[in-house]
Amino acid sequence: MISAADLRSADPVRKRKVAYAIGQAARDFGFFRICDHGIHPDLIEATYDAARDFFRQPEATKQQYYIANSSNHRGYVPFTEKGDYADEIHRSYEAFDLGLDLPADDSDYLAGNRMLGPNVWPKISGFRRTVTSYYNEVAELGRLVCAALEMYLGLRQGAMTQHMTKPISQLRLLHYVRGSETIDHKSVNMGAHTDYECLTLLHTRNAGLQVLGQDDVWIDVPADPAVLVVNIGDMLEAWSNGFLRSTPHRVLNLSPERYSMPYFVAANHDTVIRPFDELVEPDTAPRYSPFRAGDHLERMLVRDFPYLRAKASSGIGAPTQNPFENRIKKTGP
Ligand SMILES: O=C(O)CCC(=O)C(=O)O
Numbered sequence: 001m002i003s004a005a006d007l008r009s010a011d012p013v014r015k016r017k018v019a020y021a022i023g024q025a026a027r028d029f030g031f032f033r034i035c036d037h038g039i040h041p042d043l044i045e046a047t048y049d050a051a052r053d054f055f056r057q058p059e060a061t062k063q064q065y066y067i068a069n070s071s072n073h074r075g076y077v078p079f080t081e082k083g084d085y086a087d088e089i090h091r092s093y094e095a096f097d098l099g100l101d102l103p104a105d106d107s108d109y110l111a112g113n114r115m116l117g118p119n120v121w122p123k124i125s126g127f128r129r130t131v132t133s134y135y136n137e138v139a140e141l142g143r144l145v146c147a148a149l150e151m152y153l154g155l156r157q158g159a160m161t162q163h164m165t166k167p168i169s170q171l172r173l174l175h176y177v178r179g180s181e182t183i184d185h186k187s188v189n190m191g192a193h194t195d196y197e198c199l200t201l202l203h204t205r206n207a208g209l210q211v212l213g214q215d216d217v218w219i220d221v222p223a224d225p226a227v228l229v230v231n232i233g234d235m236l237e238a239w240s241n242g243f244l245r246s247t248p249h250r251v252l253n254l255s256p257e258r259y260s261m262p263y264f265v266a267a268n269h270d271t272v273i274r275p276f277d278e279l280v281e282p283d284t285a286p287r288y289s290p291f292r293a294g295d296h297l298e299r300m301l302v303r304d305f306p307y308l309r310a311k312a313s314s315g316i317g318a319p320t321q322n323p324f325e326n327r328i329k330k331t332g333p
């Protein structure tokens with residue numbers, strides 16, 4: 001567990017120290033837990049309350065916000081919106097997805113960008129205000145962790161964060177419900193995957209998350225309300241030329257009901273992710289070919305969201321295997 005308090009320190013020595021602790025954990029494990037992160041527990045609780053208020057509405061009400069009705073991937077993801085995760089046995093969760101809340105006259109949105117634009121807001125008192133506050137705070141924390149990793153990786157300041165001025169970062173409110181017919185509580189609810197962005201900052205209230213360790217053993221991540229779980233995602237694996245690895249993880253049916261809130265720290269839509277020169281050894285080729293951040297995310301979302309496949313006009317193409325997930329072995333618990 002790493003105290004993240006010094007990420008906000010004015011003292012460069014303290015800042016460097018915490019940056020190294022974070023970098024080492026990212027390097028050695030690909031995921032780590034931070035406390036003293038500066039997001040007030042009351043705001044976290046209020047965000048869960050907002051999530052609960054949304055999910056407990058009748059299905060027909062939630063369907064008014066169905067993500068398929070949005071052109072920029074915002075809104076309600078029903079239990080039935082099942083992706084292509086081979087190892088899911090009792091997949092049973094719903095979600096609410098949102099991102100940077102851009103105005104309706106945003107030029108990227110008007111140009112048809114599939115990830116940018118305004119959020120969809122349910123008519124629930126306080127929902128928008130609370131969830132926006134949490135989004136802003138977790139986004140700020142994500143920038144601080146990225147800046148710390150720039151320092152650890154020996155990159156110039158802003159090497160990554162300058163590409164996060166209008167990011168395609170999403171916040172997901174997740175609600176898992178274990179069906180009464182699910183007898184095996186170690187069955188997989190959300191299948192093994194890597195996250196597609198740079199980093200994920202996840203808060204959860206309940207056990208069930210597992211991450212794949214170096215030796216291909218699934219490790220249980222305990223639930224602790226004071227903690228944010230951080231893992232490396234695909235974009236950062238490529239940016240770091242594989243020095244940091246995108247960590248496979250999955251969610252078991254341990255709890256009858258489970259809430260979590262991952263925030264995915266991404267780059268801007270059009271940022272071309274290619275390994276930083278500083279991290280490519282002289283006279284060797286980079287280990288990753290360049291790709292646009294938005295293209296990678298959209299290619300993966302089409303695998304995870306049947307509605308995107310159904311939209312003939314989405315233009316995203318056929319679902320593909322995520323090359324960053326080649327380390328996932330279909331091992332048992
Ligand atoms: O709910 C969790 O703990 C993990 C969620 C997750 O991995 C994801 O949404 O990508």
Ligand SMILES: [Fe+2]
Binds near residue numbers: 193194195249
């Ligand atoms: Fe994930």
